[in-house]
Amino acid sequence: MTEHFQITLNGKLVETDIDSRALLIEVVRDCGAKGAHIGCLTGDCGACSLEVDGRLAKSCLVLAVSAAGREVVTIEGSRDAIARELQSAFVACNGFQCGYCTSGMIMVAIALLRANPSPTEAEIRNAISGNLCRCTGYEDIVRAIASAADALRGRTFERNT
Amino acid sequence: MIRHNFEYRAPREIEEALQILAGAGDDCAVLGGGTWLIPNMTFAAHQPGIVLDPKHLGFASISECGGEVVVGARATYVDAMRSPIAVAHLPLLVSMARGITGGISITGQGTIGGSACYGNPSSDVPACLVAMRARLRLRSIGGTRDLGASDYFLGKFATARRSDEMLVGIVFPKMTSDVRWGYYKLKFSTGSWPIVTAAAMVVNDCVRVALGAATAVPILTEMVLPADGGGEPLAELAKSCASISADEELVDELAGPGYRRRVAHSIVLRALEQCRGRE
Numbered sequence: 549m550t551e552h553f554q555i556t557l558n559g560k561l562v563e564t565d566i567d568s569r570a571l572l573i574e575v576v577r578d579c580g581a582k583g584a585h586i587g588c589l590t591g592d593c594g595a596c597s598l599e600v601d602g603r604l605a606k607s608c609l610v611l612a613v614s615a616a617g618r619e620v621v622t623i624e625g626s627r628d629a630i631a632r633e634l635q636s637a638f639v640a641c642n643g644f645q646c647g648y649c650t651s652g653m654i655m656v657a658i659a660l661l662r663a664n665p666s667p668t669e670a671e672i673r674n675a676i677s678g679n680l681c682r683c684t685g686y687e688d689i690v691r692a693i694a695s696a697a698d699a700l701r702g703r704t705f706e707r708n709t
Numbered sequence: 710m711i712r713h714n715f716e717y718r719a720p721r722e723i724e725e726a727l728q729i730l731a732g733a734g735d736d737c738a739v740l741g742g743g744t745w746l747i748p749n750m751t752f753a754a755h756q757p758g759i760v761l762d763p764k765h766l767g768f769a770s771i772s773e774c775g776g777e778v779v780v781g782a783r784a785t786y787v788d789a790m791r792s793p794i795a796v797a798h799l800p801l802l803v804s805m806a807r808g809i810t811g812g813i814s815i816t817g818q819g820t821i822g823g824s825a826c827y828g829n830p831s832s833d834v835p836a837c838l839v840a841m842r843a844r845l846r847l848r849s850i851g852g853t854r855d856l857g858a859s860d861y862f863l864g865k866f867a868t869a870r871r872s873d874e875m876l877v878g879i880v881f882p883k884m885t886s887d888v889r890w891g892y893y894k895l896k897f898s899t900g901s902w903p904i905v906t907a908a909a910m911v912v913n914d915c916v917r918v919a920l921g922a923a924t925a926v927p928i929l930t931e932m933v934l935p936a937d938g939g940g941e942p943l944a945e946l947a948k949s950c951a952s953i954s955a956d957e958e959l960v961d962e963l964a965g966p967g968y969r970r971r972v973a974h975s976i977v978l979r980a981l982e983q984c985r986g987r988e
């Protein structure tokens with residue numbers, strides 16, 4: 549069944565007709581936001597992580613039609629200071645190898661650092677425990693997130709002094 | 710793309726939702742957080758003719774009602790963790806929510822009510838609800854009924870919810886300040902399903918333990934704590950709470966025959982030791 553569908557995707561209103569059987573990850577990618585990846589389709593790998601109304605979501609677990617009217621942000625639309633710092637830190641720390649999990653990892657890290665600017669290593673590992681890196685590059689990913697948190701805290705300190 | 714055709718319905722009123730359920734029966738699936746239903750539909754393990762999305766109906770709040778707390782059926786694990794009411798009055802539930810497998814996206818998407826409806830024995834929610842004397846609030850066009858958790862879970866992926874009923878909330882008696890509690894689970898890795906869970910509550914010298922994931926439905930044990938509550942007596946108590954026959958033991962690819970029977974008492978003991986630590 550075809551449904552008329554409208555979302556705000558990375559700040560832009562998108563209107564299209566979709567199949568009611570489509571998953572949000574599929575529709576988002578069809579609309580051009582290919583930074584979110586399709587991986588397992590079981591909710592295990594986290595490659596499809598994005599934000600729906602400010603909340604982190606695995607978009608393979610969301611019926612697209614159910615997200616109609618919502619505000620969806622993928623890595624392409626994540627441009628605040630936290631996102632920029634994380635992207636720099638992932639490059640500096642070699643936080644990616646093949647890159648397939650990277651956008652999902654960064655989306656999770658953005659959600660983590662927004663809620664908790666000073667995460668412990670255990671909190672970082674817990675946050676990304678729903679995201680799989682098929683290259684097993686977890687150590688560098690954890691280091692990148694910790695490094696971004698340190699840099700962001702340093703900037704806050706500089707602003708306040 | 711989900712392969713089979715289905716009708717998506719997102720009613721604006723609960724009465725409309727209940728009419729849909731009454732008409733469709735087993736052919737209708739109610740969408741919770743989607744963490745179970747959607748992948749099961751993607752891989753054609755479940756092919757409902759109607760998907761009922763209750764997103765316009767509320768049931769996502771956590772509120773106090775006298776000596777009880779009502780957790781809406783659509784409340785997520787994160788909602789419980791962030792709720793001052795749950796943190797103050799349902800610390801066992803909050804502890805369980807914090808330990809859910811799958812990282813911060815799954816705890817933000819998955820719902821406590823959805824897990825209760827799915828009835829997966831290898832999950833965290835069932836034993837907690839049984840230990841906490843929770844009641845499942847079920848609504849149909851015929852009215853509303855509350856069902857105790859001990860009577861609600863009937864077997865593997867089987868509950869007492871009728872196909873014309875919708876879970877609208879879970880009602881918990883408040884845990885008073887004199888309640889000591891513990892929650893412990895065994896899992897093989899960060900991302901693994903629980904192999905055995907134990908939820909324990911101690912009030913005065915009465916202990917209530919629900920052993921989860923070891924059998925198709927949680928095993929509830931209520932007894933009086935031995936006068937000397939530590940060491941050997943506590944270990945004996947744990948053993949009596951974790952007595953499982955070979956016939957009833959849950960066996961799967963994660964834990965073969967005999968494994969859960971061997972480890973269950975240790976997990977119960979750790980939950981009981983947490984209770985002692987909160988004296």
